[in-house]
Amino acid sequence: xxxxxxxxxxYGRYAAASxxxxxxxxxxxxxxxxxxxxxxxxEFVAVWALFDRFGQIHGxxxxxxxxxxxxxxxxxxxxxxxxxxxxxxxQIVKSGEFDRILLRPRSTVLQxxxxxxxxxxxxxxxxxxxxxxxxxxxxxxxxxPGRAVLLVGSIGCGICVFLxxxxxxxxxxxxxxxxxxxxxxxxxxxxxxxxxxLAIYRPWFRALFIYVFPIGCVTYFPGVAILGxxxxxxxxxxxxxxxxxxxxxxxxxxxxxxxxxxxxxRSTGS
Amino acid sequence: MIHPGAASRLAPYRALFGAxxxxxxxxxxxxxxxxxxxxxxxLILIMIYDAFYRSSTAAVQPMAFxxxxxxxxxxxxxxMMLPWNVDSEMRAxxxxxxxxxxxxxxxxxxxxxxxxxxxQRTAPVVLRAVPxxxxxxxxxxxxxxxxxxxxxxxxxxxxxxFAAALVGALAVACAFSVLLYIAWxxxxxxxxxxxxxxxxxxxxxxxxxxxxxxxDWARTxxxxxxxxxxxxQPARIYTGHIAxxxxxxxxxxxxxWTAVLIALGRRLLARGLRRVVVQGG
Numbered sequence: 001x002x003x004x005x006x007x008x009x010x011y012g013r014y015a016a017a018s019x020x021x022x023x024x025x026x027x028x029x030x031x032x033x034x035x036x037x038x039x040x041x042x043e044f045v046a047v048w049a050l051f052d053r054f055g056q057i058h059g060x061x062x063x064x065x066x067x068x069x070x071x072x073x074x075x076x077x078x079x080x081x082x083x084x085x086x087x088x089x090x091q092i093v094k095s096g097e098f099d100r101i102l103l104r105p106r107s108t109v110l111q112x113x114x115x116x117x118x119x120x121x122x123x124x125x126x127x128x129x130x131x132x133x134x135x136x137x138x139x140x141x142x143x144x145p146g147r148a149v150l151l152v153g154s155i156g157c158g159i160c161v162f163l164x165x166x167x168x169x170x171x172x173x174x175x176x177x178x179x180x181x182x183x184x185x186x187x188x189x190x191x192x193x194x195x196x197x198l199a200i201y202r203p204w205f206r207a208l209f210i211y212v213f214p215i216g217c218v219t220y221f222p223g224v225a226i227l228g229x230x231x232x233x234x235x236x237x238x239x240x241x242x243x244x245x246x247x248x249x250x251x252x253x254x255x256x257x258x259x260x261x262x263x264x265x266r267s268t269g270s
Numbered sequence: 271m272i273h274p275g276a277a278s279r280l281a282p283y284r285a286l287f288g289a290x291x292x293x294x295x296x297x298x299x300x301x302x303x304x305x306x307x308x309x310x311x312x313l314i315l316i317m318i319y320d321a322f323y324r325s326s327t328a329a330v331q332p333m334a335f336x337x338x339x340x341x342x343x344x345x346x347x348x349x350m351m352l353p354w355n356v357d358s359e360m361r362a363x364x365x366x367x368x369x370x371x372x373x374x375x376x377x378x379x380x381x382x383x384x385x386x387x388x389x390q391r392t393a394p395v396v397l398r399a400v401p402x403x404x405x406x407x408x409x410x411x412x413x414x415x416x417x418x419x420x421x422x423x424x425x426x427x428x429x430x431x432f433a434a435a436l437v438g439a440l441a442v443a444c445a446f447s448v449l450l451y452i453a454w455x456x457x458x459x460x461x462x463x464x465x466x467x468x469x470x471x472x473x474x475x476x477x478x479x480x481x482x483x484x485x486d487w488a489r490t491x492x493x494x495x496x497x498x499x500x501x502x503q504p505a506r507i508y509t510g511h512i513a514x515x516x517x518x519x520x521x522x523x524x525x526x527w528t529a530v531l532i533a534l535g536r537r538l539l540a541r542g543l544r545r546v547v548v549q550g551g
Contacts, residue, residue: 028461035465042469046479053331053483054322181303185310192314200321 014114036123073128157247424510
């Protein structure tokens with residue numbers, strides 16, 4: 001496993017360099033992080049306003065929604081912080097920078113992950129953590145060590161799902177030179193969708209986010225298990241503990257598509 | 271009847287508007303990509319409201335579900351009209367020092383930028399709104415999702431009132447956009463100001479959640495802010511949630527805010543120009 005250890009060490013260096021460079025513009029980094037915090041906080045105000053008016057959604061109350069909301073916010077913030085290289089991939093292809101990446105004796109995925117560790121995503125992370133804190137304080141969650149592990153594990157598996165989707169979006173640039181904005185429907189749209197329990201949506205929509213882009217597997221099912229509620233969709237309790245594994249499986253599939261894309265790559269020549 | 275002298279004085283601003291408008295109409299692929307994302311967002315939002323309305327135990331909500339659905343689609347269709355960003359060209363101009371060219375033109379800079387904002391807030395809407403409206407009005411019922419569709423205007427009077435309020439909304443939105451341009455004259459780190467402004471716009475205009483669904487105590491205050499005039503009030507006139515009789519009051523608030531924002535913008539611009547530092551390069 002020296003290969004993996006070496007890769008982690010290299011990633012650590014990439015990340016340290018990136019953090020250092022962003023801290024050169026400290027005021028700007030702090031301002032944008034605060035701005036993100038403000039934006040995401042206003043999103044939760046909107047959710048609060050809806051519960052103030054309607055009281056509940058299909059029997060779910062605000063502290064329960066806060067668990068799903070906090071989970072997906074933290075997951076997306078972490079993914080978004082490491083995935084900047086994929087986010088920016090169309091530019092990397094257009095400028096010919098990807099040629100250089102291919103020349104280096106390291107995997108393309110590692111190098112793209114190492115492009116930037118985006119500090120300003122801290123704003124969303126803090127907001128997600130605060131909402132999660134509210135869910136813990138206001139809800140009646142019966143904490144066991146297993147549930148705590150499930151919480152952390154589903155965040156990790158959730159990062160895999162979002163990273164996979166961002167990777168597919170980036171991979172579309174191998175064929176079109178543009179990173180297709182349609183994919184935002186599944187990242188940003190998926191985040192909005194995941195703020196509420198999957199059970200409130202229509203069956204065809206649920207199926208999309210369980211079987212195709214398994215965001216529901218990494219937020220909804222484990223969330224239900226942590227809350228200790230019976231699943232209104234009728235899944236047995238064990239599903240909540242196993243479903244997050246769909247995340248790494250999905251990511252493995254996306255990596256295969258990424259490799260096909262890399263083989264298909266032709267330099268723009270600039 | 272415009273005085274011939276006035277017409278020729280306005281000519282450069284009309285020319286700028288026309289040129290920018292035609293230029294922005296070229297971004298059809300970007301509009302198409304954005305369109306798909308906006309449709310997805312509209313659908314998700316409506317599904318969430320649908321679930322809330324089905325769970326509601328109250329006898330009456332301040333807005334009917336079909337009005338909410340129409341409101342959401344109008345918000346998505348008019349998204350690019352909302353003054354929530356400064357286009358990247360303008361930002362690049364401020365950073366590179368290109369703003370010096372703007373200052374050296376023999377035109378009134380405020381009006382010049384207002385014309386620019388007017389193109390920025392209309393051309394992308396024209397590109398996106400038509401396919402969006404076709405999908406929301408005709409496509410959804412064909413997919414068997416007719417209850418989520420954008421309904422027709424509540425009445426002929428509502429349609430006419432909507433058109434009038436849309437003009438007022440554009441006037442406010444452009445005046446607000448120019449304020450964001452001017453923020454760049456004052457500081458090169460205006461990104462923070464723009465972020466705060468865009469949060470206020472999306473929250474207080476009704477884009478994030480229809481304003482009638484806010485708690486009752488907040489609704490009066492929200493109505494008197496400039497943001498309600500940009501999206502909420504036109505959309506509610508369209509759905510019949512605001513009676514056509516109140517159109518005059520809506521228009522008066524929009525025009526009042528336009529006048530205030532223009533006066534504020536002119537003042538900030540004049541003072542900012544006295545201390546502007548043009549970036550070299």
